[in-house]
Amino acid sequence: MIFTAENILLIGSILLFVSIVVSKTGYRFGVPTLLLFLFVGMIFGSDGFGLQFNDTGDAQFIGMVALSIILFSGGMDTKYKEIKPIIAPGIVLSTFGVFFTALFTGLFIFFLSGMSWTNIHLPITTSLLLAATMSSTDSASVFAILRSQKMNLKENLRPMLELESGSNDPMAFMLTIVLIQFIESSGMGAGQIALSFVTQFVVGGVAGYIFGKLVIFIVNKINMANASLYPILVLSFVFFTFAITDAMKGNGYLAVYIAGILVGNNRMMYRKEISSFMDGFSWLFQIIMFLTLGLLVNPHELLTIAPVAILIGVFMIILGRPLSVFLCLLPFRKISLNAKHFVSWVGLRGAVPIIFAxxxxxxxxxGADVIFNIVFFITILSLVIQGTSISFVAKLLHLSTPLKEEGNQFGVELPEELNTHLFEITVNDAMLKHGNTLKYMSVPQGTLVMLVKRGKQFLIPNGSLVLHIDDVLLLISEQEKAISDEAVQKVHVEMHTDTEN
Incomplete structure (x- = not known):
């Protein structure tokens, strides 16, 4: 069966439904959802139920659109205050780390190519090209897996890994394009290579900053009758940013990621709505991208390259990635040995290497077909081995702590423009010592009790409402900045102390 205009909606809806149902089941067993999307595509593909999809150009276009959305959404979720302490090691990993990984892996592939028992025989430039396509960690996989795990990582590891995965695709993309140009032109000068790298980084970075600031300005100034149009406006800027940057010979992936960071860290109207829209759209295109790539591959072809691909994949996991990480983090002595081992382990491959392939x-x-099949096989290997064991490795290295719940039990959110913040306090014995109603409690100036939660009941407070032990109070504060845990404790102490006096 092939895709046609008449059946694409039917087939597409079935694939999406099956992927989501299967991913829910797989999540319970710790299987990365993105891997399951990939498997669903393979099952429904040419070697499975017979769906025919072999257009590499269409797959590349879908991947380009999906990665633009994923990187922008990931940038929005990247908080500057979190990445500020680790921005230096994160950038070093996303540039030199990618280069070293490509170099070490490429040399190993060339070494294997010279063996009589292997079925691949690639020259040094093609070996390096194969390594370059899978030299970056996959942003979609890292964002999805780290944010779905019920844990928190010590030593600012989560923001560092997300920063690395979100910003290292441009380096891998540039290495891939430069090596393709080098092979096609039978050699390029060092000056041409250096100019290409500088142009991609500088134009990508500047364009991302300018267009990020521009979309913030427009969203804050324009007045549209329907608030639902604001997320669509931002989405149009994402595609515009990528396209214009690429037309100027810059790196579009870097540009949309930087634009996303700016949007996520500046005050902007309807930012929560935009964030929710982009998050949902990001998941949709992750599913579409992995399904498409699963349909594109012919699983029977993977068997012929499996032995060599396993050797390359194991080398990357055990030696290539760790060696690159330890070299890059050598100047950063505050990062512990366990943290370096964990960063080495989270070298997840995913859709990005397949798109680059x-x-x-x-x-x-x-040798392009060999490159594609090896990259696809190693992606599956990485997601199976590394993707399913991140929680275990974090606990083994004593780097995980319980995840702090975000939001509040009341499900209440306020617009960011109000410059107010919500927090909770649980009523205890001491707070009820001299009276069991709110009028006997001294709430700090600028703070009000909005709601009271008692079991499954939600009560609107007033001065005569009788409070019970373990009631949860939702308070609203006028503070300029988000209230910290210490500030919440201070409010708790003030209320406690006042009842004693």
Whole structure:
């Protein structure tokens, strides 16, 4: 069966439904949801139920659109105050870490190519190209897996890993494109290579900053009758940013990620609504992207390259990635040995390497089919081995702590423009010592009790409402900045102390 205009909605809806149902089941057993999306595509593909999809160009376009949305959404969720302490090691990992991974892995692939028992025989440039396509950690996989795990990581590891995965795709993309150009032109000068790298980084960074500031300004100034149009406006800017940056020979992936960071860290109208929209859209395109790539591959072809792919994948997990991480983090002595081991382990491959592996196919690079199949196999290997064991490794290295719940038990959110913040306090014995109603309690100036939760009941407070032990009070504060745990404790102490006096 092939995709046609008549059946694409039917087939697409079935694939989406099956993927979501399967992912819910797999999540209970710790299987990465993105891996399951990939498997669903393979099951329904040419070697499974017979759906025919073999257009590499379409797959590349879908991947480009999906990665733009995923990186922008990931940038919005990246808080500057979290990445500020680890921005230096994060950037080093996303640049030099990618380069070293590609170099070490490429040399190992070339070494294997010289063996008589292997079925791949790649020259050094093609070996390096194969390594370059999978030299970056996958942002979609890292964002999805880290944020779905019920744990919190010590030593600012989560923001560092997210910063690395969100910003290292441009380096891998540039290495891939430069090596393809090098092979096609039978060699490039060092000056041309350096100019290409500088142009991609500088134009991408500047364009991301300018367009990020521009979308913030427009959203805050424009007045549209329907608030639902604001997220769509931002989405149009995401695609515009990528397209214009790419047309100026810059790196579009870097540009949309930087624009996302700016949008997520500046005051903007309807930011919560925009964030929710982008998050949902990001998940939709992650599913579509992984399904598409699963349909594109012919699983029977993976068997022929499996032995070599396993050796390359194990080398990357055990030696290539760790060696690169330890070299890059050598100057950062405050990062513990356990943290370095964990960063080494979270070298997740995913859709990005597979998308990059389509570029050699599109350019008819000799050995491109071998490159695509090896990258696909290693992606599955990485998600199975590393993706399913992140929680276990974090606990083994004593780097995980219980995840602090975000939001509040009341499900109440306030617009950011109000410059107010919500927090909770649980009523205890001491607070009821001299009276069991709110009028006997001294709530700090600028703070009001909005709601009271008692079991499953929600009560509207007034001065005569009788409070019970373990009631949860939802308070609203006028503070300029988000109230910290210490500030909440101070309010608790003030209320406690006043009842004693």
């Amino acid at each position: 389509t570029y050699p196919v599109m350019h008819d690079v000799p």
